Amino acid sequence: MSHDPSLAVQVTHLDFGYGGPQILRDVNLSLERGSRCLLIGANGAGKSTLLKVLSGKRLTKGNIKALGKNPFFEGSVGVTYLGTEWALNPVVHRELAVARLLKTMGAERHPERCARLLEILDVNPDWTMNEVSDGQRRRVQIVLGLLEPWDLLLMDEVTVDLDVLVRSNLLKFLKEETESRQATIIYATHIFDGIGGWPTHVAHMWEGQIDLVRDVNEGFPELEEERDRLLKSGSTLATIDNSPLLCVVEKWLAADYQKRGLTGRRNPEGKVMTKWDILSENMRAFGDKYYNYYTNKD
Template structure:
């Protein structure tokens, strides 16, 4: 399945001939990607194994990684994401919670007001209830999941046109996650906004997306495609997103195993009977017996 959702201009997100390497000496993280998404309301789920390129793609769309390749065109709201970045775009990723600044001894109410919470009081208060956040929490004394909730309040309290989410629900309990996804779905529909969401948690997501895409080793196997799929497709996929994702990921592992037979670096245990240098060293200085 490789049907594009393109309905012609105007598009909200657009990429053409996108290839990206983290440095010149490694394999490309993204390979010749071209796709587009129409203006919302739309909510696209990115499915793919670890290392498929989902996070890199979202970071590029967010303008956080510089592209130097000639001929590449990446746009949001018809504006170049590196030279004329558009307003109304919000990116939320997992690295935020590890920033030492947000782990300091600052009260949540002060933290939110420091980034403009007082300007978005109505949406801020709505999100405080949805995400079950205590304004008197101290950022250094709360759990990773609670800190993630504060991040989501901060990132979502201002209105956005395009929302890029990279695994930000991984720390949330199931109730808070469900309430958040309900809010995002309604917000997208009411304001005609666009969401692109990379996740590995598919339970409870069947009614959330309008489109689903499949990435493998830096490329799209299935371009963003209208969801739900027919009850049973030619590939045997059904309308449960968990089942679709599980089948795709199994196919990804099989595909990679075939590449390993023809020279791609193999994962898993080393099958050589000759001990590795590391094993030899640590065996020599093992005093546990």
């Protein structure tokens, strides 16, 4: 299959299975660089399998290219996959310091990016993984996964544990990444509240096939028809993309986070430390000794 350099994802007549019935059947999908594609469909439609194939986690000789390469045979450099399996790993439920995880994943190589992600995902480097909630653990995963700049991001339901404000801030950051770096995202989700203005494309899967792909800005008749219907009923575009209840809840949570920041950890001068300040202090104070403590502890 010849490669079109303008395409980040190029899938042609892809079939895939594990030796039994085919999970993916004659899948076709092409996405230009800079696209943000929502992948939707019922449970069992094949969304997770497709994302894993694109990430190089599943062996296939099919006609598939991610960033111009077969992700399994030619490598998946520049491709980041974020799935739900991470939270089930027993390692991330141990008495493991978030600061150490960040150091191990290269926070010092990308200080500005790390600092911004810590703020967006509201992750505290002082946390230890066995003491945090599932939602906080998920936020740590996303920070770690996004530390290294990526060209293709594959997200499989990883925002389901996030509160609406953190999710909103994350999606704004991801949109900025696609616009500023021409990076590409495929995002499988069942949560659509407040996301109306985010995607450039919507792909629908049914029984292992992608049966339609719509460009949000060019040729999405179903969306245009629904918007027209809501506008005639007195709604505005703002309430169509973001429900009034969602906007109220976001404001409440923004106030909660602001109040928490005012009571956060302070430096010797009495100023509230940023999350990057805390992380930098932890990395200087503990270094590899921090790692040895947690990995060798009985």
